[in-house]
Amino acid sequence: MARTPAFPSRRSFLQGGLAGVALTALPLPASATARRAEQVLGQWYQLLLELIRHTATYSPPVAARSFAYLGVTAFEALATGNPALRSLSGQVRDLAPLPAREAAPHDEACVLQGALTHAMAAYFGNTGPTGQRAMQAMEKRLSTVAMEGVGQDVAARSVAHGLAVSQAILDWSAGDGGAVIENMGFPMSYALTEGPAHWVPTSTVAVQQAPLLPTWGQNRTFAIPETGPCGLPPPLAYSEDPASDFYAQAKEVYDTSKALTDEQKLIARFWSDDPMLSPTPPGHWVSILLQIFDRDGTPVDRQAELLALLGMTISDAFVQCWRSKFEHDLLRPVTYIRRVIDPKWEPLLNTPPFPEYPSGHSTQSAAAATVLEGLLGQDFAFDDATHADEGLPTRHFDGFWQAAEEAALSRMYGGIHFRAANENGLAQGKCVAAHVLELKTRA
């Protein structure tokens, strides 16, 4: 059986992409070009959300990383031809100047198509046969869209430029520490920290007897410093004394679980965003942004800008959060509650297989919300139908921060986090976002 190469050669890509396309040298109306470019960006991102769900290595931190690089790829591909956009080179860590365009006409839809076709194949080279088949179908479909009415020389030049930008960013990404994921992110051996306060496996799944990605916090970040100001104070001191604060916070989780309303259960499931069963928490925020684009008819350059900034935000949030998780290495509520309060207790949600403090969803949701507030405004209302296909109803939010706070609270309802992990996670996310908001994306 012929296999899809993870990285299609430039030659085969150009030949395949241009085959069968009607050619013309007439200039196109700007609006038509914009629509084609928006289709290319939007449909690749819809497929991206699916591939995040259906590729076995894509746990939330890994998903966030790919959202970042794909967003930066789209943004930089357009920025090389748009004087209103300012490249991130020289602003984010270790990103060298991107390849310049030839001094000849380019088509933005074709540039994006070249960049994203290459980038998707690269970041999802390990997806299964159905994902590979879907990427091939999408490449064929969007090549037709992108090149409609575009001269052959312009299309070829544009696609080649997009590919070159994507390759440069792929090369940059290879050195960040997160490019290779083995055993679905679970180390083959791992030494638990001794002592009752620390994380122990909570799952009967064999590979999850070690925590997910224990060295992820060492990865290179985009905007936050390597050793920065977004660390957290230690969690509450461990105690099994019923009079202690630690016991009280566990009892809060336990009591909450026993009195959940239907609305609280719905909130827990809405933000559950389980890997392999959803686009993950980072994908949830990307999905929110895509829905806003669709509603507002956001211009494609703005879309790419927002996707790049959101992607880097949630990626940095996960790196920072993982630093804290493995620094403090706190046990999960299910461990404590079964040990001290009720040995038969079952949380509503599956407990994620890594340390508790802080909450990753809280950190990355606060980071995402803060950045989106900074870019789109504080009272930016939106509807979120991310899980409509799963049968969960659309939820309305009056602003991004309201959504982030609900996401944080959902982890308490789900029985997988203590309050401190959610609240301090929100604070940590804000800190991460502040660094991203210092980046300049407009000239």
Next chain:
Amino acid sequence: MRKSLLPLLALASPVWADDPALPQYVEETGHGLATPYQGEWQYMVGGGAAVFDCDADARPDVFIAGGEGPAGLYRNVSEPAGPLRFAPVEGLSETAVTGAYPLDIDSDGLTDLAVLRVGENHLMRGLGDCRFENANAAWGFDGGDAWSTAFAATWEAGQDWPTLAVGNYIDRKEEAFPWGSCTDNWLHRPEGRGFAPPLPLTPSFCALSMVFSDWSNSGSRDLRVSNDREYYKGGQEQLWHMEAAPRLWSDKEGWKRLRIWGMGIAARDLDADGFNEFFLTSMADNKLQVLNPPAGKTLPQYADQAFKRGATAHRPFTGGDLRPSTAWHAQFEDVNNDGRADLFVVKGNVHAMPDFAQKDPNNLMLQRADGTFVEAAEVSGALSFANGRGGAVADFNADGKLDLLVVNRWEPPQVWRNSTQDPGGFVTVTLRQAGTNRDAIGAWVEVRTEGGLQRREITVGGGHMSGQLLPWHFGIGAAEMAEVRVIWPDGSASDWVQAQPGTAVLLER
């Protein structure tokens, strides 16, 4: 802070002190069986085998799905206790076959075959001497046009014709966004001496295995469906109440949501407590479900004991490829005749999925006296790194020792002869009813010795697109006598019948 080393490898490890008797296998691939399971995307799942006696010579014959290539029917020409030999039989060489299950639909004493396909499914009426004819029209069976990937059959109460459940997979016309495109499963219920138009079992979530089971030991057989989470949205594992209008067991009735890459089901009452355990195959993880409802209630709530009992089979146990496994067919059978059901699991990468093992050996896990399992495929001589899908554990050469068959993607099937010297004793049990449901599908067979009680439910379904209809095999260890009885599908129980080791018991009414 000090660190303590975590015992990560809870694989069923081949440590042999106080372990079960080790069977010995000799691979005898290539002596007749030659049908590889071929094809591209639409054949990444499926690849089943049906094992049954189509020529009334008391030797199990084999039908093997060929995917895009022709399927193969093979007559078993093995001599008693001799090497495993098969000879191809003309007919049944149609293409697009994903799997098959034998059953006697019209209760005429000749086993028929439900053939599942990409395209129209076929019910092949047995004519004797391994000849078949397509009976879709005669039985009013609408074979549909889907990507069929699961099958189960039962005789519902009061019916003299079976009810068939067909599981279907993705809408194969979807290319860019196939996820969420699971097509409806079908329930073919009786209508006279044939089938009514199929009833859609909505919602359907890309079933890869299904079985009718009296899971609650109540006499009611519900439909258990294992679904592939790769493709559904809003889906989960399912259990259908088999009522006039089938309905799902809900969370309000105690059903607990489970979402896995469900690929195969093996069922057996391992501890003879009246309730089946279910082994569910998946990727990177497999489940051994033990009924665990709240005290005083019989609800479909299960505890996963695969990790606790060393039956996770989640990554290769040998060969150096430590990436997670992909498991398909599973079957409980007693391969060392010690009176405890063992577990055979067929493995193979979906196709070029680099995050999962490419060298992914099948598992043969022997059950210890304490209910845990120990891996024995390599040490028993049944090691294979081929890309497996379906399979069967059956006594092909009538020597009282269970042999192994595996259907492989792009490679010919493999067989291993059980060559164990001086294994434990065994009995086989054949059920026969006059009139309808000749093979008593839905019955429970019980065998007791001084070593304890064994129970197995007689079903058509489960595994991965692979079924068998043969005398039911029970190892009895060193027991000098066994007692056998059947609880017929209507709940009435036979008397206990004594059987010496090596006896083929026929229970009929």
